[in-house]
Amino acid sequence: MAASDEGQSGMDQFRQDNLHCSICTQYFIKPKMLDCLHSFCLKCLQELKAPLDSDQSTRLVCPTCVCETTLSEKGVHGLPDNSTLSALVAESRLQETLKTGQGSDGKCQACDEGNQAVSKCMDCDHLLCGACREAHWELEEVQSHQVYLLPRHRSEEVDNESYEDVPRCKVHEDQFVCLFCNTCMKLVCTICITYEHPQHDLIGLSEACDKGKRGLQELLDEIEKSKGRFAEAIRQTDESRAKLDIAYTETIAKIQKKADDEIAKVTEKAYKMQYEAEKVYMAQVTTMDIVDKTKKKKRGDRQK
The missing domain is CATH 3.30.40.10 (Zinc/RING finger domain, C3HC4 (zinc finger))
Known part of the structure; x- marks a missing residue:
């Protein structure tokens, strides 16, 4: 005891x-x-x-x-x-229901027909007969409720998707998984252990869960490190791009200033050349006018 x-x-x-x-x-x-x-x-x-x-x-x-x-x-x-947790809770509540004697007469608590209960709704907290279980699948108001078969009825074939979250053996559908096989990396039931995994490395579900958590945490830590390295690479790339943009802007400004300076020099030189050409032109025009006047004067003197 x-x-x-x-x-x-x-x-x-x-x-x-x-x-x-x-x-x-x-x-x-x-x-x-x-x-x-x-x-x-x-x-x-x-x-x-x-x-x-x-x-x-x-x-x-x-x-x-x-x-x-x-x-x-x-x-x-x-x-x-967390489907596994939901299934464990459902199992525990069902066991408590049987232990405390609630619905110990095995009758449906959702109707007055006196039918044998085959399931329990975890939301309504009622034992259900087959008809009431069907209603939970069809009525929109209670379609989302979690309905589980009572232990003595679990060998029955269940096609409704409401039971998909219950952790069952994929090979023996009427059995629940109880251990994790490290050799095959899968969940197993008692039948699997006896016939398919007799000498394999088996561990409890809680240990397997902790191992999975550690592996996942290590993966998450590595992802965080990768995120950090990626963020640093992005920062360096952004910094290099900013420097490149500044260098480009400064180079364009220098080129424009150089072009403006050269244009100013060429313009100034052109003005000087135009001025010199104009001076030469005017001097030659003056000389030619003087020569022309002199010739006309001499011609007039001869005619007299």
């Missing part, structure tokens, strides 16, 4: 540490993942961002690690869903 109580205590602590939103301290509802890989309820993130909407902020600060996440034009809704 003591071992059982200790195991239950450990499970309760796991739920509290991993399946509860640190903002509202309740089970995650539609968890969204920030760039730092911390997850929070969609509604909690919306309320966290609400005071920032006055300045049209596109950044959201993580309450856990204070890292910033840049939001897309879709805002908080555009953040990636």
